[in-house]
Amino acid sequence: MVGEKKWVPYVLLGPWIIGFILFKLYPFINAFVMSLFQTRGRNSEFVGFDNFLLIFNRAEPVGEEFINSLGTTFIYVFITVPLILIVSLGIAYVLALKLKGIGFYRTAFYIPTVLGTNVAVILLWRFIFQDDGLINQFIGLFGAEPVQWLGTSSGAMTSIITLRVWQFGSTMLIFLNALKNVPESLYEAATIDGAGKWRQFVSITIPMITPIILFNAVMRLVETFQIFNGPYLITQGGPAKATNVLNLLIYNTAFLQGNLNLGAAMSWILFLIIMVFTVLIFRSSRYWVHYQD
């Protein structure tokens, strides 16, 4: 703009700059600095990488718990993310078939996403998975024996995964819009060539929306690695720590036991893991993501 003062944009960016430094850069660096110290009473002592060595030492109870949490988090994330992607793409695909009343269904499938992280609804889910809860009553209608969902490792994991997959709404909306943007002419050409619906889905739909699959995969990965509400409220990390995911362990270590330094070390590891997987996905994307010009 002619005559625009050079300082105007910087002043308007002021809040963001302060926010970035105070709420992002400073805590990011300080999380690492804190992880290099140990606090006893009022004294903080520099211990180098001792905290990191401790949490990876299987012989120590802390290390054993941390390594166990790594395992449960990986199981949770690598089952949940693909399931969310498959379910949301499937539903979006059917909704994109020029369905009547699509607005109604779109809203219906989005409602669990609005409510799903609310404590009230998670408490409802705890009832759903209880021994005398909704699911066991439902399968009982068909004469099946009740399942101990919350009492067994795999049952508890199943219940927190189900709770998260239930909230596939936002992923579905993103897929739905991507599907609408696939040019109709491609399908017409394929139909003329005699390709069936399934063939069209695999050879046209999927390749055309790979950038969106990448986006959804990364966003869900970052989010599910930090799952907290479900495990905290439904399983409390149990039984026998089978659902003691990393974010729950970090919470317990830092805020219940008050060991901020150890918690900071754990959160740095969680950060590194998320970064490694994000980079891996982006690196791999050149082999499977197709960008149009």
Added chain:
Amino acid sequence: MTDAQKRIQMHHYKKNIKSGLKYTIIILAAVLMLYPLIWIIGASFDGSAVPSISFLPSNFTFSGWQAAFSAPGWGSAEGYSLLRALSNTLQYTIPYVLFGTFSCLITAYVITRMSFKGKKLVFALIIGTLLMPATIFRIPLYAFWTSPGIVDIWDGQRLSFMAYIPLWAGSMFAVNSFSIFMFIQFFRTIPRDLDEAAYMDGANKFQVLFYVLMPILKPIVMTVALLMFISQFNDFQGPLIYRGHVSTYPLSIVLQLLGLDSINTYAHVFARSIVSVSVLVIVFFSAQKYFVGNDADSAIKG
């Protein structure tokens, strides 16, 4: 009937079956997903020890709903009610949504519509922080908010608006990278000719934003505000960590504490649950017409 007619009829049958199939899948999936949320309404009137899967209560009672609105003094001398907890939740949710939407909008406007040195860096930092897990910031921020001199600002305050400053302070400083990102992508779809025409008429930057662009921005502003409202209203770990005086406890904390015991039956638990999500449901449905399937969608077309 000729052979050809038969074949045409067969084709119609097939088509009907196919179209029926897709409706069956969708409706079945929707019912399965939404049944618990509908069932809970019936169950809140059911006085049985364990409510049954049928929607209609077998043992009708109003006691859950009565208690939800007249909740007894709980946990503190001042007494406690669910509606108070609801008001506490809104006292940090509303500032977050107002400040957050505004600061992110301004930030995105500057980045997309003004030229300045370091723009690429700012954009890169926003994208970079988009993928940063919130967990890594949580512990140092807690150390910051509980440090001497800072802690007195919020800890022990009786107004939840003040007591939950750690939860909403960041919203004034555009910390929500995803919202900024959504605004940026939306701004990019608006032709600059609109701005230029307004400048010709002598408008300044602010007039362009608030009078010329705002009508076009309305859906994205409402979408960002709605998503912020949902995430803040449902936030659990934040209030859990910065839990202050008992009179400031928000819904997420109170619901969990009230739980199920000898006095509270499932009717109580579920009636409370419905009351506490009601605001969320009302806000969602009233903002929904702006929610143009837009969630991140406009954000990734770029």
